[in-house]
Amino acid sequence: xxxxxxxxxxxxxxxxxxxxxxxxxxxxxxxxxxxxxxxxxxxxxxxxxxxxxxxxxxxxxxxxxxxxxxxxxxxxxxxxxxxxxxxxxxxxxxxxxxxxxxxxxxxxxxxxxxxxxxxxxxxxxxxxxxxxxxxxxxxxxx
Numbered sequence: 001x002x003x004x005x006x007x008x009x010x011x012x013x014x015x016x017x018x019x020x021x022x023x024x025x026x027x028x029x030x031x032x033x034x035x036x037x038x039x040x041x042x043x044x045x046x047x048x049x050x051x052x053x054x055x056x057x058x059x060x061x062x063x064x065x066x067x068x069x070x071x072x073x074x075x076x077x078x079x080x081x082x083x084x085x086x087x088x089x090x091x092x093x094x095x096x097x098x099x100x101x102x103x104x105x106x107x108x109x110x111x112x113x114x115x116x117x118x119x120x121x122x123x124x125x126x127x128x129x130x131x132x133x134x135x136x137x138x139x140x141x142x
Contacts, residue, residue: 005048006047006048006051007047007048007068008045008046008047008053008056008068009045009046009047009048009049010046011046011049012046013033013044013045013046013052016046016049016050016052017029017030017033017052017076020076022076024113025076025081026076028076028081028111028113028114029052029074029076029081031114032074032081032083032114033052033074035119035122035123035126036052036054036072036073036074036126037054038123039054039072039123039126039127039130040054040055040071040072040126040130042054042055042071045070047070047073050075050076050077051070051073051074051075051084052073052074052075053069053070053071053072053073053084054070054071054072054073054130055070055071055072055130056068056069056070056071057069057071057133057134057137058137059137059140060140069086070084070086071086071129071130071133071134072084072085072086072126072129072130072133079110080103080110080111080112081110081111081112081113081114082108082109082110082111083108083109083111083126084107084108084109085107085108085109085125085126085129086107086129086133087107087128087129087132087133087136088106088107089104089107089109091128091132092125092128092129095121095124095125095128096125098118098121099117099118099121099122099125100116100117100118100121101116101117102116102117109125
């Protein structure tokens with residue numbers, strides 16, 4: 001089974017965010033950093049070379065695949081500011097209806113600009129997701 005390549009590193013989070021060339025994306029990234037720090041009460045850590053993650057948990061699937069991952073994270077990508085909502089979006093239709101302008105993937109929330117969304121709603125989504133992942137990982141001990 002292939003080993004997960006993205007792992008926690010000792011890379012400096014602020015240095016990484018300061019290296020974001022687009023000034024608007026950099027400013028939004030620092031705002032999301034502050035927001036997720038408040039939501040999780042965790043210190044941010046770099047995961048791989050381009051993801052800022054908060055907290056962590058161990059998972060093990062029925063298939064036998066297992067690893068460690070962050071509770072919630074984000075990455076200032078070129079096209080979007082990507083938030084990694086590890087619980088997915090199926091249970092958050094009501095929250096998402098109040099969020100604003102965004103796109104989603106399986107566990108990715110894509111934002112062009114932070115100003116496109118309601119910050120309080122984003123905080124609620126992040127809080128609910130972190131709570132869900134913590135409860136899931138506590139009820140699935142490895």
